[in-house]
Amino acid sequence: MAIVYTSAIFQGTEIQKKQVQKYVSRRSQARKKYRRRSTFGVGKDGEQWVDYLDRHSLEIQDLMKLxxxxxxxxxxxxxxxxxxRSIS
Structure with missing residues (x-):
């Protein structure tokens, strides 16, 4: 469990460095004191988002034609x- 947690935090940190976090999770609001997603959550959601794109790429391409x-x-x-993908 510790290895998975560390991996997700590492991926979340790299996603934030590459400034593609807005594709993975919602941005924080200006008036809020705390962030919406932790670094762990960003790393975990980033991996799930890329897997979703891989699984449904044909449907997405059909929608883009429309x-x-x-x-x-x-x-x-x-x-x-x-x-x-280059991070993991």
Whole structure:
């Protein structure tokens, strides 16, 4: 359990360094005193998000064919997923 926890914290720290946290979890609000997600949560959610993209890539590509105006956001998300994959 300690190894998994340490790994998730390491991945969360790297995700925050590469500034792709906004794709994995919600941002904190300006008036809030505490962050919404811990470093552990960001690392764990980042891995789950990349796995989801891998599993459903064909469906996502079909949706992108239907909504061409969202292609730029899709490409930004794919770039973020590539950066997250390079961490693990």
């Amino acid at each position: 909504t061409r105006n969202k292609r730029r956001f899709y490409q930004q998300g794919i770039r973020a997923a590539t950066l997250i």
